[in-house]
């Protein structure tokens with residue numbers, strides 16, 4: 108066992124046994140920890156000098172739950188027997204129904220199995236601001252140690268359903284109001300109060316409560332059924348592809364109808380079934396992939412320390428610049444926002460204010476924090492404030508000469524340590540920085556719109572960008588609560604490059620006679636928040652035209668260009684911006700497919716003239732999804748082969764966070780490996796013969812498919828690998 112890992116017991120003169128478990132840094136529950144707990148509880152129950160027990164942990168973080176590596180091992184081996192089976196033996200028989208009262212002393216956080224362990228105790232004392240949550244559904248499983256039964260009995264069914272279905276944490280203050288926590292005390296008082304509480308229960312001065320036996324908070328059967336019915340309807344609507352949501356509600360219902368103990372039995376059985384589901388495989392993969400991105404070879408492993416970035420200049424107050432400024436000021440980074448005239452500057456500042464106000468209106472930000480954030484913003488029209496900035500983020504239109512001019516100006520205006528970042532989404536950074544002699548400080552900081560809300564930050568490095576600058580930007584990304592993924596310099600970088608065939612593939616299908624609204628419906632059913640055409644409406648046609656052209660030129664050998672967006676613009680449509688695109692947009696109502704767009708699509712089909720024999724192709728729903736997503740996988744293969752990403756799983760995270768690829772499918776590469784490279788390769792080969800080079804399989808895909816190697820296996824094992832990182 109590693110140092111500091113284990114379970115100890117100390118019996119005080121007061122007759123209280125303090126059982127302490129420790130598994131740094133976050134006290135995950137593993138088989139040895141469970142074994143240690145069992146041993147100590149049995150010993151404390153047996154010993155005559157022990158009147159009561161306090162369960163606690165070391166290090167200020169009570170417990171983050173079961174070790175998720177165990178799920179990963181089950182996924183790799185299929186061996187479900189390694190899953191600890193503690194729900195009845197340890198939690199019910201040994202702790203809850205044991206002969207001595209147990210109080211949980213909780214500090215920092217109690218998540219998943221950690222909170223379940225605490226709920227098996229007879230009382231819970233917590234430190235203020237302790238985070239409490241059952242997030243198991245976000246891993247594709249359900250609480251497997253009695254959580255589905257005890258939480259409703261402690262906080263009421265509605266709140267418990269909300270906390271589990273949304274994996275929503277609460278703080279111990281709310282936990283106290285709800286009855287989940289019995290007392291809130293300072294960290295220094297935690298053990299003293301817990302000991303006294305345990306002794307009070309032993310002496311019957313305080314109630315000895317076994318949560319599983321309670322029914323007082325459950326309400327009547329008909330009320331419970333109504334709550335579960337509404338939750339099922341919502342689950343079907345919002346998470347149709349997530350089996351764990353409905354399974355969790357079924358398990359809760361079992362306990363309500365047949366009693367908590369039967370609920371626990373069913374819970375353990377369903378949890379095991381869910382662990383083996385594709386959804387759990389995908390979500391657990393995403394969990395670990397998101398943590399893996401923090402390791403970047405030659406950046407995070409060479410002993411460098413991130414420098415502090417306190418003041419940032421943002422150039423350009425448009426949609427992106429104002430979003431980036433918002434993200435920075437919300438995290439206490441001072442921003443100078445530069446525009447070329449006061450009209451544009453005022454507009455930019457208003458947009459930032461609007462972003463911040465929007466967060467307050469949606470109760471995501473307190474008013475005092477909003478005021479504080481806005482006080483960190485200063486609008487400027489020249490470079491004088493740039494003399495002491497730590498970083499500049501350029502966010503002007505995608506025009507090479509303009510960006511080059513800005514970069515040579517900021518090179519002179521900023522101090523020599525200043526990071527020079529561009530938010531370009533497509534332009535080669537070497538070209539952006541061509542007219543400077545500071546290539547080592549030039550880096551891409553590619554945010555996704557709306558920049559204050561979207562979690563991904565693509566950090567683009569050239570061969571010349573210094574490791575220090577990359578490390579600094581990773582640190583800034585984390586401070587502003589983004590997930591920073593370091594990628595290599597290539598047109599479209601990782602995300603836009605991988606996903607350019609997504610839009611083009613959808614357009615190609617339309618020109619082959621497939622209905623736009625059918626495509627959008629199917630892509631939404633696959634799990635994207637919306638289809639490619641609604642997304643185009645939302646992003647605005649200007650972006651579609653400029654970025655689309657850039658990518659089509661760079662990848663001319665495999666691009667499909669449709670005149671549809673130009674035709675839409677000619678007919679006075681500009682997507683959501685002017686309320687008219689493929690859909691009609693009215694305030695307060697959902698977008699409606701607009702039938703008057705169909706003649707424009709017909710005109711487009713006449714221009715491209717690719718309908719085989721002049722007739723629309725006949726195609727299944729499954730094939731439509733594949734004809735859009737397999738070309739994306741194909742480009743992902745090229746991105747990996749070109750070394751644009753460090754690991755395949757970085758592309759998974761980038762696709763989930765940047766393109767809203769459904770997380771429960773594990774990301775684009777993980778999903779492709781689930782579908783099977785061979786099926787993808789042979790489908791693409793077939794379509795390329797029928798419909799042209801857009802579908803031509805890449806060399807990397809062909810090699811993996813023919814050799815039977817998963818796409819996620821590191822590219823370095825492939826002879827064609829040539830890293831840009």
Ligand SMILES: C[C@H](O)CC(=O)SCCNC(=O)CCNC(=O)[C@H](O)C(C)(C)COP(=O)(O)OP(=O)(O)OC[C@H]1O[C@@H](n2cnc3c(N)ncnc32)[C@H](O)[C@@H]1OP(=O)(O)O
Nearest residue numbers: 133135171172173174175176218219220242250251252398
């Ligand atoms: C039977 C039960 O019902 C089943 C369960 O309990 S399932 C588990 C339920 N618990 C969870 O889902 C919690 C998952 N963890 C988290 O949400 C976050 O890690 C956290 C909020 C605890 C901390 O976040 P943060 O401070 O950003 O640190 P983060 O980098 O995520 O985690 C620190 C380290 O702990 C690891 N870790 C955190 N929770 C873990 C877990 N439950 N199992 C294994 N490792 C875990 C992370 O992988 C990371 O490891 P690394 O340093 O080697 O990369």
